[in-house]
Amino acid sequence: MIPAAFDYVRPQSVEEACSALADAGDEAKVLAGGQSLLPLLRLRLAYPTALVDVGRLAELQGIRDESDHVFIGSMATHYDVVRSPLINAECPLVAMATATVADPAVRHRGTFGGSLAHADPAGDLPAVALALDCTFVVRSGSGEREIPAADFFVDYLEPALSPEEILLGVRVPKLGPGWGYHYEKFHRTAQSWAIVGVAAAVRRSNGSIEEARIGLTNMASIPVRARAAETALRGVAITPAVPGETNGGADPVRDACGDAAADTSPPADLHAQPDYRRHLARVLTHRAVLTAARA
Amino acid sequence: MPRITVTVDGIRYDEEVEPRLLLVHLLRDRLGRTGTPIGCDTGNCGACTVMLDGKSAKSCSVLAVQADGCDVVTIEGLATGDRWHPMQTAFHQEHALQCGYCTPGMIMAAIDLLAEDPDPSEEAIREGLEGNLCRCTGYCNIVRAVRRGAQAMNEASEVTTS
Ligand SMILES: Cc1cc2nc3c(=O)[nH]c(=O)nc-3n(C[C@H](O)[C@H](O)[C@H](O)COP(=O)(O)OP(=O)(O)OC[C@H]3O[C@@H](n4cnc5c(N)ncnc54)[C@H](O)[C@@H]3O)c2cc1C
Ligand code: FES
Ligand code: FES
Numbered sequence: 226m227i228p229a230a231f232d233y234v235r236p237q238s239v240e241e242a243c244s245a246l247a248d249a250g251d252e253a254k255v256l257a258g259g260q261s262l263l264p265l266l267r268l269r270l271a272y273p274t275a276l277v278d279v280g281r282l283a284e285l286q287g288i289r290d291e292s293d294h295v296f297i298g299s300m301a302t303h304y305d306v307v308r309s310p311l312i313n314a315e316c317p318l319v320a321m322a323t324a325t326v327a328d329p330a331v332r333h334r335g336t337f338g339g340s341l342a343h344a345d346p347a348g349d350l351p352a353v354a355l356a357l358d359c360t361f362v363v364r365s366g367s368g369e370r371e372i373p374a375a376d377f378f379v380d381y382l383e384p385a386l387s388p389e390e391i392l393l394g395v396r397v398p399k400l401g402p403g404w405g406y407h408y409e410k411f412h413r414t415a416q417s418w419a420i421v422g423v424a425a426a427v428r429r430s431n432g433s434i435e436e437a438r439i440g441l442t443n444m445a446s447i448p449v450r451a452r453a454a455e456t457a458l459r460g461v462a463i464t465p466a467v468p469g470e471t472n473g474g475a476d477p478v479r480d481a482c483g484d485a486a487a488d489t490s491p492p493a494d495l496h497a498q499p500d501y502r503r504h505l506a507r508v509l510t511h512r513a514v515l516t517a518a519r520a
Numbered sequence: 521m522p523r524i525t526v527t528v529d530g531i532r533y534d535e536e537v538e539p540r541l542l543l544v545h546l547l548r549d550r551l552g553r554t555g556t557p558i559g560c561d562t563g564n565c566g567a568c569t570v571m572l573d574g575k576s577a578k579s580c581s582v583l584a585v586q587a588d589g590c591d592v593v594t595i596e597g598l599a600t601g602d603r604w605h606p607m608q609t610a611f612h613q614e615h616a617l618q619c620g621y622c623t624p625g626m627i628m629a630a631i632d633l634l635a636e637d638p639d640p641s642e643e644a645i646r647e648g649l650e651g652n653l654c655r656c657t658g659y660c661n662i663v664r665a666v667r668r669g670a671q672a673m674n675e676a677s678e679v680t681t682s
Contacts, residue, residue, distance in 0.1 A: 228542075231539055232539065233583070235585070256583075259586065260563060263542075263581045264562045264581060266540070267561045276539065276583075278585070304575070327651065328566070328652075330566065330575075330632070330651045331563065333575040333576060334581070334582065415646075
Protein backbone atom coordinates (compact mmCIF):
# COMPACT_ATOMS: atom_id res chain seq x y z
CA MET A 226 0.00 0.00 0.00
CA ILE A 227 1.00 3.61 -0.41
CA PRO A 228 1.60 5.24 2.98
CA ALA A 229 -0.71 8.04 4.15
CA ALA A 230 0.72 11.50 3.48
CA PHE A 231 3.17 13.09 5.92
CA ASP A 232 5.60 15.98 6.01
CA TYR A 233 9.28 15.26 5.68
CA VAL A 234 12.09 17.13 7.39
CA ARG A 235 15.79 16.45 6.96
CA PRO A 236 17.57 18.44 9.67
CA GLN A 237 21.28 19.24 9.41
CA SER A 238 22.12 18.70 13.08
CA VAL A 239 20.77 16.95 16.17
CA GLU A 240 19.85 20.36 17.56
CA GLU A 241 17.76 21.10 14.47
CA ALA A 242 16.22 17.63 14.68
CA CYS A 243 15.19 18.26 18.29
CA SER A 244 13.49 21.52 17.40
CA ALA A 245 11.83 19.94 14.34
CA LEU A 246 10.38 17.25 16.63
CA ALA A 247 9.24 19.84 19.16
CA ASP A 248 7.59 21.91 16.40
CA ALA A 249 5.91 18.94 14.76
CA GLY A 250 4.17 17.77 17.94
CA ASP A 251 3.26 14.34 19.28
CA GLU A 252 2.42 12.74 15.97
CA ALA A 253 5.89 13.25 14.46
CA LYS A 254 8.28 10.32 14.21
CA VAL A 255 12.02 9.99 13.90
CA LEU A 256 13.06 8.20 10.71
CA ALA A 257 16.31 6.22 10.88
CA GLY A 258 16.87 3.35 8.44
CA GLY A 259 13.12 2.99 7.92
CA GLN A 260 13.29 -0.82 7.95
CA SER A 261 10.66 -1.09 10.66
CA LEU A 262 8.89 2.22 10.21
CA LEU A 263 8.29 2.07 6.44
CA PRO A 264 6.63 -1.37 6.50
CA LEU A 265 4.37 -0.02 9.30
CA LEU A 266 3.45 2.98 7.13
CA ARG A 267 2.86 0.79 4.10
CA LEU A 268 0.55 -1.46 6.08
CA ARG A 269 -1.11 1.71 7.38
CA LEU A 270 -0.53 0.65 10.96
CA ALA A 271 0.96 4.08 11.75
CA TYR A 272 -0.05 7.57 10.67
CA PRO A 273 2.65 10.04 11.65
CA THR A 274 2.06 13.61 10.52
CA ALA A 275 5.77 14.23 9.97
CA LEU A 276 8.97 12.24 9.66
CA VAL A 277 12.20 13.77 10.91
CA ASP A 278 14.96 11.99 9.00
CA VAL A 279 18.06 11.66 11.16
CA GLY A 280 19.61 8.98 8.95
CA ARG A 281 22.39 11.16 7.62
CA LEU A 282 23.35 13.10 10.74
CA ALA A 283 27.12 12.80 11.22
CA GLU A 284 26.70 13.28 14.99
CA LEU A 285 24.80 9.99 15.20
CA GLN A 286 27.29 7.93 13.19
CA GLY A 287 30.35 6.11 14.35
CA ILE A 288 31.47 3.40 16.73
CA ARG A 289 34.01 4.68 19.25
CA ASP A 290 36.34 3.29 21.88
CA GLU A 291 35.69 5.26 25.08
CA SER A 292 37.93 3.63 27.72
CA ASP A 293 35.64 1.36 29.77
CA HIS A 294 32.91 1.13 27.14
CA VAL A 295 32.24 1.17 23.42
CA PHE A 296 29.94 3.95 22.22
CA ILE A 297 27.76 2.89 19.29
CA GLY A 298 26.19 5.86 17.50
CA SER A 299 22.50 5.26 16.95
CA MET A 300 22.82 5.49 13.15
CA ALA A 301 25.50 2.80 12.89
CA THR A 302 23.89 0.28 10.57
CA HIS A 303 23.61 -3.42 11.35
CA TYR A 304 26.16 -3.88 8.55
CA ASP A 305 28.60 -1.47 10.28
CA VAL A 306 28.13 -3.22 13.62
CA VAL A 307 28.73 -6.73 12.28
CA ARG A 308 31.95 -5.60 10.58
CA SER A 309 33.31 -3.41 13.36
CA PRO A 310 36.66 -4.78 14.68
CA LEU A 311 36.11 -2.82 17.90
CA ILE A 312 32.71 -4.39 18.59
CA ASN A 313 33.95 -7.85 17.66
CA ALA A 314 36.87 -7.47 20.06
CA GLU A 315 35.22 -5.71 23.02
CA CYS A 316 31.53 -6.63 22.95
CA PRO A 317 31.18 -9.55 20.51
CA LEU A 318 27.70 -10.43 21.75
CA VAL A 319 26.41 -7.31 19.98
CA ALA A 320 27.94 -8.42 16.68
CA MET A 321 26.74 -12.02 17.11
CA ALA A 322 23.13 -10.99 17.64
CA THR A 323 23.20 -8.34 14.92
CA ALA A 324 24.42 -10.89 12.38
CA THR A 325 21.14 -12.79 12.93
CA VAL A 326 18.94 -9.73 12.27
CA ALA A 327 16.87 -9.92 9.08
CA ASP A 328 18.90 -10.26 5.86
CA PRO A 329 21.82 -8.47 4.15
CA ALA A 330 19.72 -5.79 2.40
CA VAL A 331 17.84 -4.90 5.60
CA ARG A 332 21.14 -4.89 7.54
CA HIS A 333 22.58 -2.36 5.08
CA ARG A 334 19.93 0.20 6.04
CA GLY A 335 18.55 -0.78 9.45
CA THR A 336 20.34 0.86 12.36
CA PHE A 337 21.46 -0.14 15.84
CA GLY A 338 19.63 2.80 17.41
CA GLY A 339 16.49 2.29 15.33
CA SER A 340 16.28 -1.35 16.43
CA LEU A 341 16.48 -0.34 20.10
CA ALA A 342 14.20 2.70 19.84
CA HIS A 343 11.63 0.51 18.09
CA ALA A 344 11.50 -1.52 21.37
CA ASP A 345 10.16 -4.66 19.74
CA PRO A 346 10.51 -7.52 22.24
CA ALA A 347 11.00 -9.85 19.25
CA GLY A 348 13.97 -7.76 18.07
CA ASP A 349 17.34 -9.33 18.75
CA LEU A 350 19.20 -6.31 20.08
CA PRO A 351 17.03 -5.23 23.05
CA ALA A 352 17.80 -8.45 24.96
CA VAL A 353 21.50 -7.96 24.27
CA ALA A 354 21.45 -4.35 25.53
CA LEU A 355 19.67 -5.56 28.65
CA ALA A 356 22.04 -8.48 29.29
CA LEU A 357 25.08 -6.21 28.92
CA ASP A 358 23.61 -3.41 31.10
CA CYS A 359 24.08 -0.81 28.37
CA THR A 360 23.37 2.88 28.90
CA PHE A 361 21.23 4.82 26.45
CA VAL A 362 22.19 8.43 25.76
CA VAL A 363 19.27 10.59 24.57
CA ARG A 364 18.79 14.26 23.79
CA SER A 365 15.92 16.69 23.43
CA GLY A 366 15.67 20.48 23.27
CA SER A 367 15.94 20.57 27.03
CA GLY A 368 19.22 18.67 27.21
CA GLU A 369 20.81 15.26 27.41
CA ARG A 370 20.04 12.38 29.76
CA GLU A 371 21.11 8.80 30.26
CA ILE A 372 18.77 5.85 30.64
CA PRO A 373 19.94 2.44 31.92
CA ALA A 374 18.86 -0.46 29.70
CA ALA A 375 16.77 -1.84 32.59
CA ASP A 376 14.57 1.29 32.38
CA PHE A 377 14.59 1.85 28.61
CA PHE A 378 12.00 -0.73 27.54
CA VAL A 379 8.64 0.28 28.98
CA ASP A 380 6.16 -1.82 27.03
CA TYR A 381 5.55 -3.36 23.60
CA LEU A 382 7.04 -0.94 21.00
CA GLU A 383 7.31 1.65 23.76
CA PRO A 384 10.74 2.94 24.73
CA ALA A 385 11.31 5.41 27.58
CA LEU A 386 11.65 8.25 25.05
CA SER A 387 9.40 11.28 24.96
CA PRO A 388 8.19 12.21 21.45
CA GLU A 389 10.79 14.99 21.39
CA GLU A 390 13.75 12.85 22.35
CA ILE A 391 16.36 11.41 20.02
CA LEU A 392 18.53 8.44 20.88
CA LEU A 393 22.13 9.57 20.30
CA GLY A 394 23.76 6.25 20.94
CA VAL A 395 24.42 3.51 23.42
CA ARG A 396 27.32 2.82 25.77
CA VAL A 397 28.18 -0.86 25.81
CA PRO A 398 30.37 -1.70 28.83
CA LYS A 399 33.54 -3.65 28.09
CA LEU A 400 33.27 -6.69 30.33
CA GLY A 401 36.96 -7.50 29.96
CA PRO A 402 38.74 -10.87 30.02
CA GLY A 403 37.20 -14.10 31.28
CA TRP A 404 33.83 -13.70 29.56
CA GLY A 405 32.32 -15.87 26.85
CA TYR A 406 29.30 -14.96 24.75
CA HIS A 407 26.58 -16.50 22.67
CA TYR A 408 23.30 -15.47 21.05
CA GLU A 409 20.93 -18.36 20.42
CA LYS A 410 18.00 -17.57 18.15
CA PHE A 411 15.20 -19.95 17.34
CA HIS A 412 13.21 -19.31 14.19
CA ARG A 413 11.75 -21.58 11.59
CA THR A 414 12.41 -19.79 8.34
CA ALA A 415 15.27 -17.71 6.98
CA GLN A 416 15.19 -13.97 7.70
CA SER A 417 12.40 -14.24 10.23
CA TRP A 418 12.11 -12.93 13.76
CA ALA A 419 13.04 -14.94 16.82
CA ILE A 420 10.26 -17.08 18.24
CA VAL A 421 12.52 -16.97 21.29
CA GLY A 422 16.11 -15.73 21.53
CA VAL A 423 18.66 -15.89 24.32
CA ALA A 424 21.62 -13.55 24.79
CA ALA A 425 24.18 -14.97 27.20
CA ALA A 426 27.38 -13.56 28.67
CA VAL A 427 29.22 -15.90 31.03
CA ARG A 428 32.29 -15.25 33.21
CA ARG A 429 34.28 -18.38 33.90
CA SER A 430 36.91 -19.33 36.38
CA ASN A 431 38.49 -22.74 37.04
CA GLY A 432 35.94 -24.64 35.02
CA SER A 433 32.93 -23.06 36.74
CA ILE A 434 30.52 -20.28 35.98
CA GLU A 435 31.18 -17.25 38.18
CA GLU A 436 28.55 -14.99 36.73
CA ALA A 437 25.96 -15.30 33.98
CA ARG A 438 23.94 -12.55 32.39
CA ILE A 439 21.01 -13.67 30.32
CA GLY A 440 18.64 -11.56 28.22
CA LEU A 441 15.51 -13.13 26.69
CA THR A 442 14.02 -12.10 23.35
CA ASN A 443 10.25 -12.39 22.83
CA MET A 444 9.36 -13.77 26.28
CA ALA A 445 7.26 -10.76 27.39
CA SER A 446 6.10 -7.41 26.03
CA ILE A 447 9.63 -6.17 26.75
CA PRO A 448 13.00 -7.93 26.77
CA VAL A 449 13.63 -9.56 30.16
CA ARG A 450 16.55 -10.92 32.19
CA ALA A 451 16.41 -14.56 33.26
CA ARG A 452 17.28 -13.62 36.84
CA ALA A 453 16.40 -16.95 38.45
CA ALA A 454 18.66 -18.84 36.06
CA GLU A 455 21.42 -16.25 36.50
CA THR A 456 21.35 -16.88 40.26
CA ALA A 457 21.14 -20.66 39.91
CA LEU A 458 24.11 -20.71 37.51
CA ARG A 459 26.51 -19.07 39.95
CA GLY A 460 29.30 -21.50 40.83
CA VAL A 461 28.01 -24.29 38.58
CA ALA A 462 30.65 -26.55 36.98
CA ILE A 463 30.90 -26.28 33.19
CA THR A 464 30.27 -29.90 32.27
CA PRO A 465 30.48 -31.50 29.87
CA ALA A 466 33.42 -29.24 29.11
CA VAL A 467 33.44 -30.23 25.44
CA PRO A 468 30.43 -31.02 23.25
CA GLY A 469 29.55 -34.69 23.02
CA GLU A 470 31.17 -35.80 26.29
CA THR A 471 28.83 -37.58 28.64
CA ASN A 472 29.02 -36.93 32.29
CA GLY A 473 27.26 -39.94 33.72
CA GLY A 474 24.01 -38.16 32.83
CA ALA A 475 24.63 -35.24 35.22
CA ASP A 476 24.04 -31.87 33.61
CA PRO A 477 24.28 -29.14 36.22
CA VAL A 478 24.12 -26.29 33.68
CA ARG A 479 20.87 -27.62 32.24
CA ASP A 480 19.46 -28.05 35.72
CA ALA A 481 20.34 -24.47 36.61
CA CYS A 482 18.63 -23.25 33.44
CA GLY A 483 15.38 -24.97 34.49
CA ASP A 484 14.04 -21.67 35.81
CA ALA A 485 14.96 -19.64 32.73
CA ALA A 486 11.31 -18.87 32.02
CA ALA A 487 10.44 -17.79 35.55
CA ASP A 488 8.67 -14.43 35.76
CA THR A 489 8.14 -14.19 32.00
CA SER A 490 4.83 -13.61 30.22
CA PRO A 491 5.43 -14.87 26.70
CA PRO A 492 3.06 -13.88 23.91
CA ALA A 493 0.79 -16.25 21.99
CA ASP A 494 0.87 -15.91 18.21
CA LEU A 495 0.75 -18.10 15.13
CA HIS A 496 4.31 -19.31 15.78
CA ALA A 497 3.96 -20.46 19.37
CA GLN A 498 1.85 -20.62 22.50
CA PRO A 499 3.24 -19.36 25.82
CA ASP A 500 3.99 -22.83 27.24
CA TYR A 501 6.01 -23.73 24.14
CA ARG A 502 7.92 -20.46 24.42
CA ARG A 503 8.71 -21.26 28.07
CA HIS A 504 10.03 -24.64 26.98
CA LEU A 505 12.13 -22.96 24.31
CA ALA A 506 13.48 -20.44 26.82
CA ARG A 507 14.78 -23.27 29.02
CA VAL A 508 16.32 -25.26 26.19
CA LEU A 509 17.82 -22.25 24.42
CA THR A 510 19.18 -20.76 27.65
CA HIS A 511 20.96 -24.04 28.33
CA ARG A 512 22.44 -24.01 24.82
CA ALA A 513 23.39 -20.34 24.95
CA VAL A 514 25.00 -20.54 28.40
CA LEU A 515 26.93 -23.72 27.64
CA THR A 516 28.18 -22.36 24.31
CA ALA A 517 29.19 -19.07 25.95
CA ALA A 518 30.87 -20.92 28.81
CA ARG A 519 32.92 -23.04 26.41
CA ALA A 520 33.78 -20.16 24.08
CA MET B 521 7.21 19.19 -2.52
CA PRO B 522 10.83 18.14 -1.92
CA ARG B 523 13.16 18.12 -4.93
CA ILE B 524 15.59 15.26 -5.22
CA THR B 525 18.40 14.28 -7.52
CA VAL B 526 19.08 10.62 -8.14
CA THR B 527 21.20 8.75 -10.62
CA VAL B 528 19.48 5.63 -11.91
CA ASP B 529 21.41 3.23 -14.12
CA GLY B 530 23.83 6.00 -15.00
CA ILE B 531 21.24 8.67 -15.84
CA ARG B 532 20.73 11.68 -13.60
CA TYR B 533 17.18 12.70 -12.72
CA ASP B 534 15.83 15.77 -10.98
CA GLU B 535 12.40 15.03 -9.56
CA GLU B 536 9.81 16.65 -7.38
CA VAL B 537 8.44 13.97 -5.11
CA GLU B 538 5.81 13.60 -2.46
CA PRO B 539 7.54 12.55 0.80
CA ARG B 540 5.52 9.33 0.92
CA LEU B 541 6.66 8.20 -2.54
CA LEU B 542 8.61 4.96 -2.22
CA LEU B 543 11.81 4.54 -4.19
CA VAL B 544 10.33 1.55 -6.01
CA HIS B 545 7.36 3.68 -7.14
CA LEU B 546 9.71 6.40 -8.33
CA LEU B 547 11.61 3.82 -10.35
CA ARG B 548 8.57 2.12 -11.82
CA ASP B 549 5.91 4.80 -12.18
CA ARG B 550 7.96 7.93 -12.77
CA LEU B 551 11.13 6.68 -14.43
CA GLY B 552 9.62 3.73 -16.27
CA ARG B 553 12.00 1.19 -14.83
CA THR B 554 9.46 -1.59 -14.46
CA GLY B 555 12.19 -4.22 -14.39
CA THR B 556 12.09 -3.90 -10.60
CA PRO B 557 8.88 -5.55 -9.33
CA ILE B 558 7.01 -5.23 -6.02
CA GLY B 559 6.10 -8.45 -4.25
CA CYS B 560 5.00 -7.56 -0.74
CA ASP B 561 4.11 -4.86 1.77
CA THR B 562 6.43 -5.92 4.54
CA GLY B 563 10.00 -5.79 3.27
CA ASN B 564 10.24 -9.58 3.24
CA CYS B 565 10.31 -10.79 -0.33
CA GLY B 566 13.29 -8.95 -1.82
CA ALA B 567 11.77 -8.76 -5.34
CA CYS B 568 12.39 -5.00 -5.33
CA THR B 569 16.10 -5.20 -4.45
CA VAL B 570 18.34 -2.61 -6.11
CA MET B 571 21.84 -1.28 -5.42
CA LEU B 572 21.76 1.95 -3.46
CA ASP B 573 25.20 3.55 -3.37
CA GLY B 574 26.70 0.16 -4.10
CA LYS B 575 24.87 -1.88 -1.47
CA SER B 576 21.71 -3.93 -1.82
CA ALA B 577 18.52 -2.32 -0.52
CA LYS B 578 14.84 -3.17 -0.75
CA SER B 579 13.52 -0.26 -2.79
CA CYS B 580 10.03 -0.70 -1.30
CA SER B 581 11.47 0.12 2.11
CA VAL B 582 13.24 3.33 1.13
CA LEU B 583 11.53 6.66 0.55
CA ALA B 584 12.47 8.43 -2.67
CA VAL B 585 13.51 11.42 -0.54
CA GLN B 586 15.92 9.18 1.37
CA ALA B 587 17.62 8.35 -1.94
CA ASP B 588 18.31 12.03 -2.65
CA GLY B 589 21.87 12.35 -3.99
CA CYS B 590 22.29 8.58 -4.27
CA ASP B 591 23.32 6.27 -7.07
CA VAL B 592 20.79 3.56 -7.88
CA VAL B 593 21.44 0.53 -10.06
CA THR B 594 18.48 -1.63 -11.08
CA ILE B 595 18.35 -4.89 -13.00
CA GLU B 596 17.99 -2.75 -16.14
CA GLY B 597 21.38 -1.17 -15.57
CA LEU B 598 23.40 -4.38 -15.48
CA ALA B 599 23.82 -5.22 -19.17
CA THR B 600 26.46 -3.49 -21.27
CA GLY B 601 24.76 -2.77 -24.57
CA ASP B 602 23.53 -6.15 -25.80
CA ARG B 603 25.84 -8.05 -23.48
CA TRP B 604 24.21 -9.40 -20.33
CA HIS B 605 25.90 -9.22 -16.98
CA PRO B 606 27.56 -12.61 -16.22
CA MET B 607 25.05 -13.17 -13.42
CA GLN B 608 22.14 -12.68 -15.81
CA THR B 609 23.72 -15.17 -18.22
CA ALA B 610 24.28 -17.65 -15.39
CA PHE B 611 20.61 -17.46 -14.32
CA HIS B 612 19.63 -18.14 -17.92
CA GLN B 613 22.04 -21.05 -18.33
CA GLU B 614 21.14 -22.73 -15.04
CA HIS B 615 17.37 -22.32 -15.48
CA ALA B 616 17.29 -20.36 -12.22
CA LEU B 617 13.82 -19.01 -12.83
CA GLN B 618 10.32 -20.12 -13.64
CA CYS B 619 7.86 -17.24 -13.41
CA GLY B 620 10.76 -14.81 -13.08
CA TYR B 621 9.14 -12.52 -10.54
CA CYS B 622 11.90 -12.90 -7.97
CA THR B 623 14.72 -12.87 -10.53
CA PRO B 624 15.63 -9.15 -10.64
CA GLY B 625 15.94 -9.07 -6.86
CA MET B 626 17.79 -12.40 -6.74
CA ILE B 627 20.34 -11.18 -9.27
CA MET B 628 20.91 -7.90 -7.41
CA ALA B 629 21.28 -9.74 -4.09
CA ALA B 630 23.68 -12.22 -5.71
CA ILE B 631 25.85 -9.42 -7.09
CA ASP B 632 25.86 -7.77 -3.67
CA LEU B 633 26.92 -11.04 -2.05
CA LEU B 634 29.84 -11.43 -4.48
CA ALA B 635 31.10 -7.95 -3.63
CA GLU B 636 31.64 -9.23 -0.06
CA ASP B 637 32.56 -12.82 -0.88
CA PRO B 638 33.73 -13.38 -4.48
CA ASP B 639 33.85 -17.18 -4.12
CA PRO B 640 30.93 -18.10 -1.86
CA SER B 641 30.15 -21.65 -0.71
CA GLU B 642 26.69 -23.06 -1.24
CA GLU B 643 25.88 -22.25 2.38
CA ALA B 644 27.13 -18.67 2.02
CA ILE B 645 24.93 -18.26 -1.06
CA ARG B 646 21.88 -19.52 0.78
CA GLU B 647 22.60 -17.15 3.67
CA GLY B 648 23.39 -14.25 1.36
CA LEU B 649 20.08 -14.66 -0.46
CA GLU B 650 18.01 -15.13 2.69
CA GLY B 651 16.19 -11.86 2.10
CA ASN B 652 14.88 -12.99 -1.29
CA LEU B 653 11.96 -15.36 -1.62
CA CYS B 654 11.23 -17.53 -4.62
CA ARG B 655 7.87 -19.29 -4.81
CA CYS B 656 8.71 -21.39 -7.87
CA THR B 657 12.16 -22.87 -8.19
CA GLY B 658 12.96 -24.41 -4.82
CA TYR B 659 16.20 -22.41 -4.93
CA CYS B 660 18.55 -25.20 -6.09
CA ASN B 661 19.07 -23.79 -9.56
CA ILE B 662 19.39 -20.29 -8.15
CA VAL B 663 22.24 -21.43 -5.92
CA ARG B 664 23.89 -23.15 -8.91
CA ALA B 665 23.49 -20.02 -11.00
CA VAL B 666 25.15 -17.87 -8.38
CA ARG B 667 28.12 -20.29 -8.23
CA ARG B 668 28.38 -20.16 -12.00
CA GLY B 669 27.98 -16.39 -12.10
CA ALA B 670 30.70 -16.07 -9.49
CA GLN B 671 33.09 -18.18 -11.56
CA ALA B 672 32.31 -16.18 -14.68
CA MET B 673 32.83 -12.88 -12.88
CA ASN B 674 36.12 -14.07 -11.37
CA GLU B 675 37.35 -15.24 -14.77
CA ALA B 676 36.31 -11.92 -16.30
CA SER B 677 38.19 -9.97 -13.65
CA GLU B 678 41.30 -12.18 -14.12
CA VAL B 679 41.22 -11.33 -17.82
CA THR B 680 40.95 -7.61 -17.15
CA THR B 681 43.57 -7.53 -14.40
CA SER B 682 46.22 -9.70 -16.15
C1 LIG C 1 12.18 -8.36 6.47
C2 LIG C 1 12.63 -7.82 7.79
C3 LIG C 1 13.09 -8.71 8.74
C4 LIG C 1 13.55 -8.25 9.97
N1 LIG C 1 14.02 -9.16 10.86
C5 LIG C 1 14.50 -8.73 12.05
C6 LIG C 1 15.05 -9.66 12.99
O1 LIG C 1 15.11 -10.86 12.75
N2 LIG C 1 15.50 -9.17 14.16
C7 LIG C 1 15.47 -7.83 14.46
O2 LIG C 1 15.92 -7.45 15.53
N3 LIG C 1 14.98 -6.94 13.59
C8 LIG C 1 14.50 -7.35 12.40
N4 LIG C 1 14.00 -6.44 11.50
C9 LIG C 1 13.96 -5.01 11.88
C10 LIG C 1 15.28 -4.33 11.61
O3 LIG C 1 16.22 -4.71 12.58
C11 LIG C 1 15.17 -2.80 11.62
O4 LIG C 1 16.36 -2.33 11.08
C12 LIG C 1 15.08 -2.14 12.96
O5 LIG C 1 14.04 -2.71 13.71
C13 LIG C 1 14.77 -0.66 12.86
O6 LIG C 1 15.88 0.09 12.54
P1 LIG C 1 15.74 1.30 11.54
O7 LIG C 1 17.02 2.05 11.60
O8 LIG C 1 15.34 0.81 10.22
O9 LIG C 1 14.62 2.19 12.25
P2 LIG C 1 13.25 2.91 11.70
O10 LIG C 1 12.45 1.90 11.01
O11 LIG C 1 13.68 4.10 10.94
O12 LIG C 1 12.66 3.33 13.06
C14 LIG C 1 12.10 2.40 13.96
C15 LIG C 1 11.47 3.13 15.15
O13 LIG C 1 12.45 3.72 16.00
C16 LIG C 1 12.31 5.14 16.07
N5 LIG C 1 13.68 5.69 16.00
C17 LIG C 1 14.64 5.30 15.12
N6 LIG C 1 15.80 5.94 15.38
C18 LIG C 1 15.57 6.73 16.45
C19 LIG C 1 16.40 7.63 17.21
N7 LIG C 1 17.69 7.83 16.91
N8 LIG C 1 15.83 8.29 18.24
C20 LIG C 1 14.53 8.09 18.57
N9 LIG C 1 13.71 7.26 17.91
C21 LIG C 1 14.22 6.57 16.86
C22 LIG C 1 11.44 5.51 14.88
O14 LIG C 1 10.72 6.69 15.14
C23 LIG C 1 10.55 4.29 14.75
O15 LIG C 1 9.50 4.37 15.66
C24 LIG C 1 13.53 -6.86 10.26
C25 LIG C 1 13.06 -5.96 9.31
C26 LIG C 1 12.61 -6.43 8.09
C27 LIG C 1 12.13 -5.45 7.07
S1 FES D 1 8.50 -5.67 -2.47
FE1 FES D 1 8.85 -7.27 -1.07
S2 FES D 1 10.68 -6.61 -0.14
FE2 FES D 1 10.23 -4.98 -1.44
S1 FES E 1 10.84 -17.84 -10.33
FE1 FES E 1 8.82 -17.49 -9.65
S2 FES E 1 9.18 -16.54 -7.75
FE2 FES E 1 11.14 -17.17 -8.29
